[in-house]
Amino acid sequence: MSGPSPFKMRFVHLDLKGAPPKVSYLSEAFPLFRALGATGLLIEYEDTFPYEGHLRLLRAQHAYSPAEVKEILRLAALNELEVVPLVQTFGHMEFVLKHQALAHLREVALFPNTLNPHEAESLALVGAMIDQVMELHPGARWLHIGCDEVYYLGEGEASRQWLQQEQNTKAKLCLSHVRAVASHVLARHPATAPMVWDDMLRDIPEDQLSESGVPQLVEPVLWDYGADLDVHGKALLMEKYRKCGFPRLWAASAFKGATGPSQALPPIEHHLQNNMQWLQVAACAPADMLQGIILTGWQRYDHFSVLCELLPVGIPSLAVCLQSLLHGGFAEDFRARVEKLLGISSLEITGVTSEGAASFPGSDILALVTQVSLHLRSSVDEMLQRDRCVTGWFSPYHRRRKFIHPVMVQHIQPQAHSLLARWRALVQELEAALLRVFHEDAVEEWLEENVDPGLGQLQALLQDLDGATGSQPPQASPGPDTGQDP
Structure with a gap:
C-alpha cells in the first residue's frame, strides 16, 4: 500500500x-x-x-x-x-x-x-x-x-x-x-x-x-x-x-x-x-x-x-x-x-x-535506556539466580543467617562489585542525559522505577556479604572448587 x-x-x-x-x-x-x-x-x-x-x-x-x-x-x-x-x-x-x-x-x-x-x-x-x-x-x-x-x-x-x-x-x-x-x-x-x-x-x-x-x-x-x-x-x-x-x-x-x-x-x-x-x-x-x-x-x-x-x-x-x-x-x-x-x-x-548509534535529539537517552531495559535486570538475574556460587553457597537461607564459606566470598564479591560499578557508570551517564531534557523529579522517578530495583539487589548482596564476613578480610585462596565432588 x-x-x-x-x-x-x-x-x-x-x-x-x-x-x-x-x-x-x-x-x-x-x-x-x-x-x-x-x-x-x-x-x-x-x-x-x-x-x-x-x-x-x-x-x-x-x-x-x-x-x-x-x-x-x-x-x-x-x-x-x-x-x-x-x-x-x-x-x-x-x-x-x-x-x-x-x-x-x-x-x-x-x-x-x-x-x-x-x-x-x-x-x-x-x-x-x-x-x-x-x-x-x-x-x-x-x-x-x-x-x-x-x-x-x-x-x-x-x-x-x-x-x-x-x-x-x-x-x-x-x-x-x-x-x-x-x-x-x-x-x-x-x-x-x-x-x-x-x-x-x-x-x-x-x-x-x-x-x-x-x-x-x-x-x-x-x-x-x-x-x-x-x-x-x-x-x-x-x-x-x-x-x-x-x-x-x-x-x-x-x-x-x-x-x-x-x-x-x-x-x-x-x-x-x-x-x-x-x-x-x-x-x-x-x-x-x-x-x-x-x-x-x-x-x-x-x-x-x-x-x-x-x-x-x-x-x-x-x-x-x-x-x-x-x-x-x-x-x-x-x-x-x-x-x-x-x-x-x-x-x-x-x-x-535499534541498539545502534543515532543522532536525533535525545538519541543518547534511547541508547542508554535500551541498555538498561534489555540488560540490567538480566545481568543481575544472571548473577543472583544462575551463578552456582551464589545459589549454592549464599542462598537466602545463608544470607539471613550471615553464613558463608570464606572461599566463596572471593568468587562472588569481585564479580558483584564489577557489575555494580559498570551499571553505576552507565546510569550516571543516563542521568546526565535525562537532566538535559527533563526536570529532576521526572528523572528521579524514572530511575527509581527502572534502575534502582536492579542496582538495589546488587547492593543488598554486597551488604549481606559484608555482614557474613564481618570486619575480617577473607583469606587468600586459589579460588572456589565448583566441581560436583564433595
Whole structure:
C-alpha cells in the first residue's frame, strides 16, 4: 500500500502529565517532527499548564510558565506546526479532583477520576480552566475537551437520584455535560471548534445522539491503538456518526504509550501496524469527513500511574508512523529516509528497538535506556539466580543467617562489585542525559522505577556479604572448587 496520504493533518500528541520536556528540547524536536511529516501538535498540559488565581493549586512543581507556553507556541509556528490544546473536562480529572479543596466535585466521593456533572460549580470549574488555556492559545482552531473514559458515571448519589426519573439514562447524562462544555467553548471562543474522544459516544443509539444536539457542537476523535483494530467496525462507526449529524471526524493512533503502563521501549512494529490499519479505515471514509489523525504518545495511563516510554525513546516509532501515514505505506525508500533523518545506520522495526548509534535529539537517552531495559535486570538475574556460587553457597537461607564459606566470598564479591560499578557508570551517564531534557523529579522517578530495583539487589548482596564476613578480610585462596565432588 503506497500513495498520497488520506490524512491531510497529522498531529503529534504531547502528553505532558508525565516527564514534560524542557522547552530547550522541544526546540530541537519540533523541526524533526515537521521533517518527518507532522503538521500539528495536540498538547495535553494537565498539571503543567500555568493556571492562575483560584486554579493555581492545579500546577505541578515544574509547570511551564506563561512565557514558556508562549515560547512553545512560537517554536511550533516557526516549524509550521498547528497547536491544539487539550483540557480534560469530564473523565481523567485526577489532577484536579485529587485536591481536597475540589474533592466535593467528584462523581463518586472515593475516586478522583470523574467530575460530578450535576453541580453548577463543576461546569464553572472546567469553564475557568478552558478560558485560561484559551487565553494563552489565541486563534486556536480547535480545543480538545477530552471526555474519554468517564468511569463511574451515574454511580454518584446525585446521579442515582437523577437516573430514577423517567427517561433519564447515563447516555443522556453524558451528552448533557458534553453539550454544556462544548457550548461554553463556542460561546466564549466562537472561532474554536471543540473536539472529544469518541469512546463515550460509540454505544449511544443513533436517535439519542442525533436528538442531543451534540453532533452540531463537537468533532469526535475515533481512537484505537491496537495492531489488529477492526477496520470494518470503524467504517461502520464512521457511518453511524455521519448519520447522526457529525460533519467532521478525526482518527487517533499511537506511536508510544499504548502497550503497557510501565513499558520502557515502544514496540515499533505494533505501532506501525496500528497506523497502517488506520490508513485502511481512512480509505473507507466519505470524502472530506476525516479531518486528520492524531498520533498519541501517552506518558502515563492516568495521573497516578507510572511513566511509560519517554518521548525521546519514542522518536524512531514516531518517525516510522508519520512516514507511513504521509506516504500511505512504509516502503524501503521511506525506511532509508527515516534512517537519514534520525541518523540511524539500520532501523530495527520488528525487534524492540535499534541498539545502534543515532543522532536525533535525545538519541543518547534511547541508547542508554535500551541498555538498561534489555540488560540490567538480566545481568543481575544472571548473577543472583544462575551463578552456582551464589545459589549454592549464599542462598537466602545463608544470607539471613550471615553464613558463608570464606572461599566463596572471593568468587562472588569481585564479580558483584564489577557489575555494580559498570551499571553505576552507565546510569550516571543516563542521568546526565535525562537532566538535559527533563526536570529532576521526572528523572528521579524514572530511575527509581527502572534502575534502582536492579542496582538495589546488587547492593543488598554486597551488604549481606559484608555482614557474613564481618570486619575480617577473607583469606587468600586459589579460588572456589565448583566441581560436583564433595
